[in-house]
Amino acid sequence: QQQVKQSPQSLIVQKGGISIINCAYENTAFDYFPWYQQFPGKGPALLIAIRPDVSEKKEGRFTISFNKSAKQFSLHIMDSQPGDSATYFCAAPGAQKLVFGQGTRLTINP
Amino acid sequence: EAEVAQSPRYKITEKSQAVAFWCDPISGHATLYWYRQILGQGPELLVQFQDESVVDDSQLPKDRFSAERLKGVDSTLKIQPAELGDSAMYLCASSHPYRPRATGELFFGEGSRLTVL
Numbered sequence: 001q002q003q004v005k006q007s008p009q010s011l012i013v014q015k016g017g018i019s020i021i022n023c024a025y026e027n028t029a030f031d032y033f034p035w036y037q038q039f040p041g042k043g044p045a046l047l048i049a050i051r052p053d054v055s056e057k058k059e060g061r062f063t064i065s066f067n068k069s070a071k072q073f074s075l076h077i078m079d080s081q082p083g084d085s086a087t088y089f090c091a092a093p094g095a096q097k098l099v100f101g102q103g104t105r106l107t108i109n110p
Numbered sequence: 111e112a113e114v115a116q117s118p119r120y121k122i123t124e125k126s127q128a129v130a131f132w133c134d135p136i137s138g139h140a141t142l143y144w145y146r147q148i149l150g151q152g153p154e155l156l157v158q159f160q161d162e163s164v165v166d167d168s169q170l171p172k173d174r175f176s177a178e179r180l181k182g183v184d185s186t187l188k189i190q191p192a193e194l195g196d197s198a199m200y201l202c203a204s205s206h207p208y209r210p211r212a213t214g215e216l217f218f219g220e221g222s223r224l225t226v227l
Contacts, residue, residue, distance in 0.1 A: 006152070034214030043114070043201050043218030044153065050214075089152050091214065097143075097166060098210055100152035 002027045002094035006101030014109050019077040021104045023090030026071065028052075031093035035064065035075045036100070038087045047088070048075070080108045112136040114219035116202050122225045128190035131222045135184070135204030141165075143216065144177055144187050145201040153201055159185065160207060192226045199223050 003026040013019045025033075034049035050057045050064040050073065057064045063076040077084055085108050091098040115134040123129050135142050140161050145153035156175065158166040161182040170177065174193070179185040189196055200223075203216040210216055 004152075031211040032214030041220065043203070043220050044216075045218065046213075046215040093211065093214075095166075097155050097158060098214070098216065100154070102152045103150070 002029070002092050002099040004090060004092045004099050004101040006090050006104060008104060009102070010105045010107070012107045012109060013080045015080065015082060017080050017108075019075075019080045019084065019106055019108070021075045021088055021090070021106070022072065023074065023092075023101050024070075024072045025092035025099075027092075027094070028071070029093040033064070033066065033073055033093070034091050034098070035062075036089045036091065038089065038103075044089055077106075080106075082108045082110050084108050114202055114204050114217055116200075116219035116222050118222055119220065120223050120225075122227065123192050124227050125193055126191040128188065129192050129224060130189075131187045131200050131202075131224075133185045133187070133202030133219060135202070136217055138206070139204035139217070140182070140207050141205045141209075142179055142185050143203040143205075144185070145203060145218075147199040147201055147221070149198070156187070156200075189224075192224070194226050197224055197226045 005024045032049040035047045036044035037047040038044040061078045066073040087103045090101040142159045144156045147153045156170045157177045159179045177187045199221040201221045203218045
């Protein structure tokens with residue numbers, strides 16, 4: 001059974017700073033590892049995802065770094081903006097399903 | 111843009127009552143998921159359908175929860191009787207088969223927030 005641990009639980013970053021959220025998984029998998037973004041009152045939405053044979057993927061201000069040997073991956077948000085304030089979830093592929101981390105509540109102070 | 115529709119958005123009920131949630135996935139999405147999200151936690155899969163068949167219901171508390179997707183399109187999740195610990199957001203998601211493996215993407219609805227008093 002896939003297990004996912006996400007840290008930190010909450011994070012406060014100043015506008016323009018770098019936000020970093022970490023995720024560790026237990027079981028090797030060959031499918032995509034995604035990060036989801038959730039605003040209050042809304043369902044989670046895919047933000048960015050990475051294949052496990054790639055070490056880094058960048059989309060605009062969002063970057064995933066993937067360390068296959070350590071079974072860890074992280075989300076970096078560059079030049080963080082108040083509009084990035086949300087809860088972020090990592091997920092790892094399990095048996096025919098995605099297993100989500102517990103979430104990180106990110107607050108960007110103006 | 112196509113969306114996953116869920117209703118009701120909010121439901122307040124007393125314990126021991128029955129509640130039901132409805133989900134209409136994005137047209138053409140054969141795979142439908144019901145997740146439960148307790149406040150401050152990540153979504154936890156309750157049940158997964160492929161068309162009208164259950165693929166995974168290992169985490170569904172079957173003594174009180176049931177789910178169906180009779181015609182392979184929309185789906186209903188029922189709780190009877192509701193307990194205090196069932197207070198949570200119930201999220202429905204859909205996808206093409208195997209698409210999450212190729213992209214990591216599920217399409218979530220806005221959820222149904224249940225409060226059990």
